[in-house]
Amino acid sequence: MTAPSVQPEAPLALYIHWPFCVLKCPYCDFNSHVRTSVDQQLWQKSLLADLAYESSMLPGRKLGSIFFGGGTPSLMPPATVAALIEAADARFGLLPGAEITLEANPSSVEAARFADLAAAGVNRVSLGLQALDDTALRFLGRAHGLAEGLAALDTAQASFRRVSFDLIYARPDQSLAAWEAELARALAFGTGHLSLYQLTVEPGTRFATLAAKGLLTIPDEDVAADLFAMTRAMTEAAGLPAYEVSNHARLGEESRHNLVYWRGQDYAGIGPGAHGRRGRVATVRHRKPENWLTRVDAQGHGLQEETLLDSKERATEALMMGLRLTEGADLAAIAATAGAAAPLDETKAARLQSLGLVRREGTRLIVTAAGMPVLNAVIGELLA
Known part of the structure; x- marks a missing residue:
């Protein structure tokens, strides 16, 4: 497929997927795999080849961010991280102050690499603490304990300019008081960004198997809504308001990379299972690591498919993503970018507005604080 027409001045985001983990967590439905050994030299060579191909499809684009996700990319040798950052800069060009994030598990082995990862060019780390208990x-099936996790957080905050960490709440039998205490402790660490996710049972996971047998029950919708509301109130009071459904940050500490997704902008994705958006073209890489390696060796890249999206598909996707944000979805911007108006059911939008679940600010449609706990239902109603 020929390279699509693009706007050279628009910053691009680059996602690099590292698919390997030490173990598979029971709640995880991400593209992660456990392998007894990894040919690090082959993986570096293959990722660089995939990057070279993708950059050829996006001529003239500059990178505003790079995100190493997984899997567990903190298992990558720092030399591989450095080689990929260097290649991304050479092929795309990194904008001044580009955000370079790497997801990390808080084990002592991985934390020992933080200084080297920072020297390689990583300036933001996202730490998978997941719980403070x-x-x-x-x-949750985590390989680390609390003491090890907190030590890794200390190391991260000493090594990187920007740090985020994840917590999972709405766990079985978790009370409001217990989560309040846990979140208060998390906020006291002074980290500039928190990703706070309610536990969901995803198909194909070990938790899904347990739930089907009646061995796992998560809080009901009413309890989950109370936990969500308390989370928003506490983070707001601490100066880390929600800027997306599950993400909270001090002003200026928002994940610039993830905002590219939520604002419907272009991003390149390389590595097993990575998705990308080149204007109207949606890209997907082969998911299984071995299949991706085979395709890179055979054709110089790991692409499985490229799909040309029509205007309505682009507008629908942009609307759904934009409504996740506290700033809302800019309907005028969606129409200009997608070439079609967002497929909005105006009658239902007016009804939801009368119920206080959405509001309008100029060309923006915003889900209110009352609407956010039922966001999926709101989006379902809004889509024409």
């Missing part, structure tokens, strides 16, 4: 960590 040893019993909860065991339930």
